[in-house]
Amino acid sequence: MRETIRFLKGGEVIELSDVRPTETVLDYLRLRCRLTGTKEGCGEGDCGACTVALGRLVNGRMVYRPINSCIQLLGMIDGAELVTVEDLAADGRLHPVQQAMVDLHGSQCGFCTPGFIMTLFTLYHAEGEEKSRKTVCDWLAGNLCRCTGYRPIVDAALNACFEAAGDAFAWRANETRDKLRAIMDSRDIYINRDGFFASPATVDGLASLYAANPDATLVAGATDVGLWVTKHLADLPKIIWLGRIAGLDRVEESPAGVLMGATATYADSEAAMAGLSPALGELWRRIGSKQVRASGTIGGNIANGSPIGDTPPALIALGATLELQSKDNERTLPLEDFFLEYGKQDRKPDEFVTGVFVPRPDANQIFRCFKISKRFDQDISSVMGAFRFTVVSGTITDARIAYGGMAGTPMRAKGAETALIGAVLDNPASWGTAMKALVSDFKPLTDMRASSEYRMETARALLAKALMEASGSDPAGLNVLDHREAADDRAA
Ligand SMILES: Cc1cc2nc3c(=O)[nH]c(=O)nc-3n(C[C@H](O)[C@H](O)[C@H](O)COP(=O)(O)OP(=O)(O)OC[C@H]3O[C@@H](n4cnc5c(N)ncnc54)[C@H](O)[C@@H]3O)c2cc1C
Ligand code: FES
Ligand code: FES
Structure with missing residues (x-):
């Protein structure tokens, strides 16, 4: 049994034992870490202002996906690399997607921009995507911009996202893989704080825990449950996250x-x-x-x-x-x-x-x-x-x-x-x-x-x-x- 969650941020391993069951990734970033580059717009997964990237090992390869941090529970990033807009510029130089947004005038008020940048960062690291406006529009469908208009943003994406990834994340991919392997394990997680956040590692472990706590809330991707927290202000003191159960994602x-x-x-x-x-x-x-x-x-x-x-x-x-x-x-x-x-x-x-x-x-x-x-x-x-x-x-x-x-x-x-x-x-x-x-x-x-x-x-x-x-x-x-x-x- 582990009583912490562990993830990578900026190359460092972060281990937290004080995770409240329904604390969101966005609240962790903005309220605890004061990393305010990630914005809050709708709080319900619709606008993309809060987009961050999660890197996970998939068949031995680093895969980065965009997530809505406003509705993702903090415990759910266990075993992942969390990447926010603050992590992208390296050695005093903007990341290629940031530079393309500057060069092609992809930002005006800038409120939506970190969210766009983070989705584009995941497209930059995606493999096998066809270079087309259709591909970019699919990737950006979850990001709203109220003032710039999408054409320059799509142009920036076409400019930056379809070359082989050559940023700092690509250079240190092996190191990141090793660090992720070191923090991943097959122990159950149980954090007892204002209720509990639990993450069983096996189906049998889930069955026993749920039988003992049939009033607990099962959480898979939290694209519904997250809204109960942010919009209905639901008090969910017992959370069982299913995302680490071996084989359940087959x-x-x-x-x-x-x-x-x-x-x-x-x-x-x-x-x-x-x-x-x-x-x-x-x-x-x-x-x-x-x-x-x-x-x-x-x-x-x-x-x-x-x-x-x-x-x-x-x-x-x-x-x-x-x-x-x-x-x-x-x-x-x-x-x-x-x-x-x-x-x-x-x-x-x-x-x-x-x-x-x-x-x-x-x-x-x-x-x-x-x-x-x-x-x-x-x-x-x-x-x-x-x-x-x-x-x-x-x-x-x-x-x-x-x-x-x-x-x-x-x-x-x-x-x-x-x-x-x-x-x-x-x-x-x-x-x-x-x-x-x-x-x-x-x-x-x-x-x-x-x-x-x-x-x-x-x-x-x-x-x-x-x-x-x-x-x-x-x-x-x-x-x-x-x-x-x-x-x-x-x-x-
Ligand atoms: C911005 C946005 C857009 C969306 N667009 C669509 C759309 O186009 N089409 C659509 O159909 N839906 C849409 N949804 C709704 C949502 O994405 C889906 O319903 C999603 O499939 C829920 O899955 P989840 O893993 O996120 O569930 P959760 O939010 O984790 O859970 C949903 C419910 O299922 C229960 N649950 C989860 N897993 C299990 C399990 N294994 N056994 C028993 N109970 C379980 C939970 O306790 C909860 O009651 C959208 C949601 C958002 C926020
Ligand atoms: S704040 Fe709008 S999607 Fe998260
Ligand atoms: S630049 Fe203002 S909302 Fe997009």
Whole structure:
């Protein structure tokens, strides 16, 4: 058992025993260390002003990812290198991304600038990224600038981020690796201060700790829980962080499908999802921002039970199964059965999610999923539709259709599914009963994101779009052109 957390900052090992359960990385930096280069804007993961980089060893290699320090709990940086804007300039010279921002006029008031710099720092260290405005826009989707405008910032990124990394972090990568290896261990962490921050190292350790403390809050990426702390000022005296549990972050691909451990992040699972279906890869890219995808996990997205979470409808349409465990039991169930009603899931007090298995679509199955939100980037869905059609000789023999945003839980459209059996793909008239049945499948609510009428019309339009694409129509011709990507194409 260890009663401290350990991380690297500026080449030094920092070991802390006085970590409060819900202390954030941002509060640690600004209030304790007086490192005020990192800014606080929204406090909820949306603006990126608080972005810092976390370096971790992945398969023996240093990988730097951007995180929103405002919603990341301090204990969660155990075993990582924490890099803030104060660490970048070396020997009196600006870092290449800082210099490019100066040269290309990427900053005016400067409030957002440290956050942009830190995201660009992680792009600078990323491998295999294609040099394009689209790539840069994807990386910067989680950073807002109110006054400069994005063109000079994107220009700075294109200028600085696509050469082989040659900064001080690259020069001392071996030394950093050795220091990280020295501070990482497989002991459980338990820090008893104003409650506890615990981080078990094994699934069995988690099961025992959770059985003894079923009132504790499980934390995976904290992209939801962090907001309970910063926005609802929730008092969460018992935190169990799942991020150090060996093997719980696995992503295993096989001919049958993909098994994702509960703590696999969106970033870790994106390639495997794209391998199952390009539509799924595109959905993953649309979740939150780079910062959110670096921390947010598949287990958290399912366990939070949100009716507008993006992954459950897609995984339900694909026929996914969920794995749950407690001290005395392990079980699996179809993912759709996990969601009982709004705010209620089939999870016992000491049970936790360990993984989800997603079957690979057969050669005769067509899968599509579409996310509809007010903004292209960094926005929660108003409606999310996912469709898997099994097609034999042009006729639909089976359909699985699931929506988010249409009910209190992610839910299948059972009436439309039944009505589609026997429909012929190249005869749109045969789809009519399914389009009508959809209206009886759901009674969507009106809320701040969308009206009930909008949701229903959109759900019907998405079903029609999925069927048209399945029947061979050119998907690009069916898209409402996205403004950002069209502008990128013009600028390229
Ligand atoms: C700026 C921003 C943008 C976002 N954009 C999107 C988006 O586009 N689409 C979308 O779907 N979501 C979005 N989200 C929501 C959030 O990212 C997801 O819900 C995320 O998947 C939650 O995962 P997490 O690991 O961060 O969960 P946490 O915040 O760590 O936990 C969430 C809940 O799940 C529980 N939990 C976590 N892991 C387990 C487990 N293994 N077993 C049992 N319970 C567990 C926790 O106790 C908590 O109740 C966004 C959030 C932010 C802040
Ligand atoms: S302060 Fe806005 S994302 Fe953290
Ligand atoms: S420079 Fe002012 S907000 Fe970006």
